[in-house]
Amino acid sequence: MNGFWLITVLVFALVAVATQQLQHGLGGWKRTRRDRQRRFASLDPTLPAEGAADLQRRVSRWERIGLFRAVARLVVQSGTALSPLMLTLIVAGLTLAGFVMLPVPGSALRGLAALLTAMLLLGGWLRLRRARRLARFGEQLPDVIDVIVRSLRAGHPLSVSLNLVAREMPAPAGPEFALVVDEVNYGRSLSEALDNLSERVGYPELRFFVAATAIAHQTGGNLGEILSRLSRLLRERFRLSRRVRALSAEGRFSGYALSVLPVALFGLINLVSASYYAEFWKSAAATPILAASLGLLLAGNLVIYRLVNFKV
Incomplete structure (x- = not known):
């Protein structure tokens, strides 16, 4: 047990140091790029802040990827400056952090859950950026x-x-x-x-x-x-479209509240009393009940999504 916690602490420290170094490197690169754009803007104030040359480099970088066309299209449409190597490193870092933090039994199952969680988090972030850019x-x-x-x-x-x-x-x-x-x-x-x-x-x-x-x-x-x-x-x-979104704002908020409330209550109860669900986890009906609850939650979210999102 002590060895497991020692490995966990070492892995967490390694991820923290790697994240800090990556952030420092990205910060320096962004400062250099911002200074270069400022110098170009001083020469010609009519140039846009995001030049066509930078956009062409990002697009051509992802056009060379033969596989994962959907991922390449999502990255390009989101307007991010992520390269394929940077995207792979981010997925690897999130997978490693999830492998340490997720309470899933079994190394193989925990690694698969961590990988899926990392891909879902990164995909959600890219979709959010694409939606804002669109x-x-x-x-x-x-x-x-x-x-x-x-x-x-x-x-x-x-x-x-x-x-x-x-x-x-x-x-x-x-x-x-x-x-x-x-x-x-x-x-x-x-x-x-x-x-x-x-x-x-x-x-x-x-x-x-x-x-x-x-x-x-x-x-x-x-x-x-x-x-x-x-x-x-x-x-x-x-x-x-703006009018429809204003009229459906209450339904979207209800969907967010109904989705977050069960998870928040579960986490709060575990934080206050860790032994509250002890008998439930030992029961044979725990897995079917959890599966049914998640299924009903997803079905409710799907119904609310169909009610408040439609073509204008």
């Missing part, structure tokens, strides 16, 4: 279309209008369109560059803009009028 991009998209419409009505070609968006709009829209302009300048067709934009961003309503722009660019037509109507449509949908 929300910012969705708020910027009508303004992006308005900038393109005003530029087209002023007599500018579409390439100049896209370049104006790249220089005037902040992240995430500005760097994404700057990458589109770079791809077109280096020989890629406008349709392919816009398709890559839609795949890279992952915002559903962006497909309307991509389709309208590609068709009008190939067949001709009044692109400014089409995009003007699309901008009004997106603003109305965004306004309706």
Whole structure:
């Protein structure tokens, strides 16, 4: 028993030291990158904070990954600067911490539970970042279309209008369109560059803009009028979506409360009286009861999710 606790303490100390060194290294890298961007901004104040070159490096880094396309797409759409090596190290660190902390009997079962927990935590964090980035991009998209419409009505070609968006709009829209302009300048067709934009961003309503722009660019037509109507449509949908979220806020809060309350009470009772569930764990019905409780909890969350999340 003493040997087990000694190994646990040593592993915890090793993870703590490795995390501190990793944080120190990342902090230095971020400071260097921020200083470089500040120097570039002093030379040209119209450059966006997140340049197209940085975005291209991140995208190309994940395009080389043949396996786990869904993971690569999630990382790119979340806007994080994680490399495949950094992502692997984070999963390994979380797995090691979970292996030490999770109270699961058996080394193999505990390792599997720790790995699944690490993947779920990292996946949830990436999905949260992607949702926030998509929300910012969705708020910027009508303004992006308005900038393109005003530029087209002023007599500018579409390439100049896209370049104006790249220089005037902040992240995430500005760097994404700057990458589109770079791809077109280096020989890629406008349709392919816009398709890559839609795949890279992952915002559903962006497909309307991509389709309208590609068709009008190939067949001709009044692109400014089409995009003007699309901008009004997106603003109305965004306004309706905000109203729906306000009306369903009570249901979402009920779902959060009903999900957290059983786990919080279980942890609080174990903290106050560790022997309260002693007889329950020894009972043969403990496993079926826990499985049924988790199943009912997941079913309740699924029902609440379907009630408060629907297409606008």
